[in-house]
Amino acid sequence: xxxxxxxxxxxxxxxxxxxxxxxxxxxxxxxxxxxxxxxxxxxxxxxxxxxxxxxxxxxxxxxxxxxxxxxxxxxxxxxxxxxxxxxxxxxxxxxxxxxxxxxxxxxxxxxxxxxxxxxxxxxxxxxxxxxxxxxxxxxxxxxxxxxxxxxxxxxxxxxxxxxxxxxxxxxxxxxxxxxxxxxxxxxxxxxxxxxxxxxxxxxxxxxxxxxxxxxxxxxxxxxxxxxxxxxxxxxxxxxxxxxxxxxxxxxxxxxxxxxxxxxxxxxxxxxxxxxxxxxxxxxxxxxxxxxxxxxxxxxxxxxxxxxxxxxxxxxxxxxxxxxxxxxxxxxxxxxxxxxxxxxxxxxxxxxxxxxxxxxxxxxxxxxxxxxxxxxxxxxxxxxxxxxxxx
Amino acid sequence: xxxxxxxxxxxxxxxxxxxxxxxxxxxxxxxxxxxxxxxxxxxxxxxxxxxxxxxxxxxxxxxxxxxxxxxxxxxxxxxxxxxxxxxxxxxxxxxxxxxxxxxxxxxxxxxxxxxxxxxxxxxxxxxxxxxxxxxxxxxxxxxxxxxxxxxxxxxxxxxxxxxxxxxxxxxxxxxxxxxxxxxxxxxxxxxxxxxxxxxxxxxxxxxxxxxxxxxxxxxxxxxxxxxxxxxxxxxxxxxxxxxxxxxxxxxxxxxxxxxxxxxxxxxxxxxxxxxxxxxxxxxxxxxxxxxxxxxxxxxxxxxxxxxxxxxxxxxxxxxxxxxxxxxxxxxxxxxxxxxxxxxxxxxxxxxxxxxxxxxxxxxxxxxxxxxxxxxxxxxxxxxxxxxxxxxxxxxxxxxxxxxxxxxxxxxxxxxxxxxxxxxxxxxxxxxxxx
Numbered sequence: 001x002x003x004x005x006x007x008x009x010x011x012x013x014x015x016x017x018x019x020x021x022x023x024x025x026x027x028x029x030x031x032x033x034x035x036x037x038x039x040x041x042x043x044x045x046x047x048x049x050x051x052x053x054x055x056x057x058x059x060x061x062x063x064x065x066x067x068x069x070x071x072x073x074x075x076x077x078x079x080x081x082x083x084x085x086x087x088x089x090x091x092x093x094x095x096x097x098x099x100x101x102x103x104x105x106x107x108x109x110x111x112x113x114x115x116x117x118x119x120x121x122x123x124x125x126x127x128x129x130x131x132x133x134x135x136x137x138x139x140x141x142x143x144x145x146x147x148x149x150x151x152x153x154x155x156x157x158x159x160x161x162x163x164x165x166x167x168x169x170x171x172x173x174x175x176x177x178x179x180x181x182x183x184x185x186x187x188x189x190x191x192x193x194x195x196x197x198x199x200x201x202x203x204x205x206x207x208x209x210x211x212x213x214x215x216x217x218x219x220x221x222x223x224x225x226x227x228x229x230x231x232x233x234x235x236x237x238x239x240x241x242x243x244x245x246x247x248x249x250x251x252x253x254x255x256x257x258x259x260x261x262x263x264x265x266x267x268x269x270x271x272x273x274x275x276x277x278x279x280x281x282x283x284x285x286x287x288x289x290x291x292x293x294x295x296x297x298x299x300x301x302x303x304x305x306x307x308x309x310x311x312x313x314x315x316x317x318x319x320x321x322x323x324x325x326x327x328x329x330x331x332x333x334x335x336x337x338x339x340x341x342x343x344x345x346x347x348x349x350x351x352x353x354x355x356x357x358x359x360x361x362x363x364x365x366x367x368x369x370x371x372x373x374x375x376x377x378x379x380x381x382x383x384x385x386x387x388x389x390x
Numbered sequence: 391x392x393x394x395x396x397x398x399x400x401x402x403x404x405x406x407x408x409x410x411x412x413x414x415x416x417x418x419x420x421x422x423x424x425x426x427x428x429x430x431x432x433x434x435x436x437x438x439x440x441x442x443x444x445x446x447x448x449x450x451x452x453x454x455x456x457x458x459x460x461x462x463x464x465x466x467x468x469x470x471x472x473x474x475x476x477x478x479x480x481x482x483x484x485x486x487x488x489x490x491x492x493x494x495x496x497x498x499x500x501x502x503x504x505x506x507x508x509x510x511x512x513x514x515x516x517x518x519x520x521x522x523x524x525x526x527x528x529x530x531x532x533x534x535x536x537x538x539x540x541x542x543x544x545x546x547x548x549x550x551x552x553x554x555x556x557x558x559x560x561x562x563x564x565x566x567x568x569x570x571x572x573x574x575x576x577x578x579x580x581x582x583x584x585x586x587x588x589x590x591x592x593x594x595x596x597x598x599x600x601x602x603x604x605x606x607x608x609x610x611x612x613x614x615x616x617x618x619x620x621x622x623x624x625x626x627x628x629x630x631x632x633x634x635x636x637x638x639x640x641x642x643x644x645x646x647x648x649x650x651x652x653x654x655x656x657x658x659x660x661x662x663x664x665x666x667x668x669x670x671x672x673x674x675x676x677x678x679x680x681x682x683x684x685x686x687x688x689x690x691x692x693x694x695x696x697x698x699x700x701x702x703x704x705x706x707x708x709x710x711x712x713x714x715x716x717x718x719x720x721x722x723x724x725x726x727x728x729x730x731x732x733x734x735x736x737x738x739x740x741x742x743x744x745x746x747x748x749x750x751x752x753x754x755x756x757x758x759x760x761x762x763x764x765x766x767x768x769x770x771x772x773x774x775x776x777x778x779x780x781x782x783x784x785x786x787x788x789x790x791x792x793x794x795x796x797x798x799x800x801x802x803x804x805x806x807x808x809x810x811x812x813x814x815x816x817x818x819x820x821x822x823x824x
Contacts, residue, residue, distance in 0.1 A: 066712075068710065068711040068712075068716075068717065069711040069713070069714055069716055069717025069718070069719075070714055070717070071560075071712075071713050071714045099711075099717075100710075100711075153478075274708070274744060274746075274747055275744070276475060276740070276741035276742065276743070276744045277475040277476030277477075277506065277507075277741060277744075278741070279476070279478060280476060280477060280478045282476065283475075283476025283477070283506065284476075287824070288824050291824045292824065306710065307710030307711070307712060308710070309708070309710070310708065310709065310710045313708055316708075316750055316804070319804040320750070320804065322804070322805075323804060323805065323807050324824050325823070325824045366804075368804065369803055369804045369805075370750050370753050370754060370757070370802075370804050371753050371754075371756065371757040371802060371803060371804075372757075373757070
């Protein structure tokens with residue numbers, strides 16, 4: 001049993017509590033409030049007035065797939081052998097000993113949605129994990145969280161260079177449409193065979209179409225990489241055609257099509273805004289996008305796309321968004337509860353509420369200030385990181 | 391119409407960098423230069439001419455009480471304007487690949503002042519920068535220093551050239567060994583290519599010098615002959631063959647000669663500390679001035695570098711460890727190098743850190759133990775000295791260019807933002823409202 005006392009508790013789901021306390025039992029939050037009775041057997045951490053927030057959540061990263069400080073040998077982000085690799089699973093390429101996990105914990109990051117890259121039209125499934133452990137299967141919060149897909153420059157660059165389909169945006173949309181169409185047919189055949197209880201009518205097993213069934217059934221969303229406004233529009237068009245759930249990743253030019261996105265029943269993962277203009281499609285990266293999306297009331301979170309921008313700068317991004325006009329509480333939410341909602345794990349993490357996982361950070365100061373340290377990072381009720389003060 | 395020739399900024403906290411912080415400061419800007427700077431009690435504010443006067447010279451007094459003035463930042467290592475930021479391959483001109491010695495190229499010839507990255511630099515408070523070729527070649531070409539506002543790059547130049555780019559470590563051996571399948575394929579090969587280049591430079595210089603000595607001697611002889619045969623007609627043309635016997639003009643070796651003569655430093659890309667040591671070894675062998683570019687794990691040999699008073703262009707900040715040579719990167723690096731006496735310059739290496747975010751990078755250096763005044767120096771005067779442009783920029787002092795940023799409050803906390811950037815007295819960036 002662990003108790004954090006005397007903190008400025010910022011639950012994200014509710015109002016801050018000055019002099020607040022959190023009681024943790026069996027890795028879960030047992031109580032949050034002002035005048036909690038602390039059992040004598042509890043280990044007590046005195047927050048001494050410092051801010052206490054939910055653990056930071058990265059909704060879109062490649063940690064463990066694109067490993068730090070290794071280069072080619074540790075690069076497992078894109079299975080670039082075919083534009084459709086729906087069968088690929090991030091869990092099978094994820095190295096929990098990527099040294100970036102140490103830095104994540106030191107930056108107060110407790111949970112990450114690890115997704116395949118954007119080189120393929122359909123890239124494979126991502127999963128949400130805790131940022132602590134050595135066996136990935138034991139770290140899973142949810143697997144799969146979604147099916148990665150991509151439009152825009154990356155897939156057409158990757159395949160076009162090899163004179164293969166897709167070499168244009170038209171080709172990219174066609175590959176995605178054809179794949180979803182086949183998956184729908186495959187699903188119908190399977191349902192028919194199962195309905196008639198006739199295994200002879202089952203379609204021949206197809207590793208990609210099989211992997212897409214949860215998307216067609218509406219169980220997991222497509223996580224679609226799209227920067228430019230026209231690519232975002234194409235993503236919405238395709239998903240409406242097939243009536244599949246979807247969330248949108250990066251959305252650099254979302255501010256150009258606010259009305260479309262307001263009515264799209266989706267969730268945006270915006271970023272990495274601090275990344276450089278490596279491509280034409282992210283030329284307009286700017287805090288204008290998250291600020292205007294926030295004002296329009298469209299649900300969103302902020303992302304780093306680690307290692308594209310190192311995950312430890314997610315809170316810095318949120319702080320900069322505040323300086324450009326984003327509401328502070330919304331900015332903090334965008335790297336905690338909103339990120340959890342984007343990934344579909346808000347039942348377990350993202351806010352300080354009774355029953356949720358005890359993923360908690362005690363900060364040296366304002367959590368969104370870039371000079372602030374995470375003093376304690378707690379994952380599932382255990383201190384996963386504690387800063388050494390020199 | 392009034393012709394505002396003098397601007398007075400008053401009420402601000404000023405960090406001149408080459409002197410102590412000034413509270414309730416006054417800075418007078420005239421003709422693009424700083425005319426006077428100091429506290430309100432020491433600097434007399436000139437009288438503002440009454441409106442409707444004779445329309446001549448006028449003074450504008452701008453009250454910025456509560457704001458903070460810093461010198462414009464000097465980014466000692468940037469690829470602004472040459473890397474095709476947001477343009478893809480069409481705008482990319484960072485590395486002239488194909489020959490590992492690309493000494494004859496100059497970044498000046500590829501820099502596009504209308505590139506969006508220049509606007510980003512102004513937004514980030516950067517008023518001067520060194521634009522330098524990339525690190526694909528062991529010898530990559532000439533760098534130059536310029537201001538960040540303008541249309542014609544030649545008009546923006548502060549100094550050209552400011553250095554010759556060199557590179558060690560993964561980049562050149564990957565480009566040549568893996569891509570072109572030729573030397574250099576290893577770190578040994580890269581060092582060998584660089585050494586060979588400087589031997590050629592020395593040989594070239596010696597041949598030139600010998601030819602000049604011979605030409606001078608021939609000229610003397612001819613003059614003596616001419617005296618002796620006064621009145622006779624010259625039959626064999628003039629000038630003899632002294633100058634013609636020198637080496638053929640070689641722009642790549644000319645660039646190296648500038649380094650060898652000590653006029654510009656060799657600016658060596660080196661991340662891993664052993665590459666840094668190799669850079670020092672080679673430069674000391676040839677007795678040439680140098681700076682270390684990136685210096686990522688320099689903290690491991692901080693004392694070695696500090697004893698030599700090395701200029702280290704440290705950065706880009708806020709990056710991921712995408713290569714093996716970055717594996718041991720540590721955010722305490724600038725603080726540890728500075729404490730050991732290394733002359734630290736914080737760089738963006740734009741686009742690798744977007745120029746807009748130099749200040750957050752500096753804040754992170756401060757967060758990890760670098761004192762505020764040292765961080766400010768690493769953003770301004772140190773890089774100006776490294777580039778040899780500190781007579782004009784890098785601190786706020788009378789006679790220097792009026793290059794400065796106005797911040798909403800004290801650095802380094804995120805709520806203090808850059809409100810405007812000024813170059814030679816002109817406001818070149820104004821923070822927009824979203």
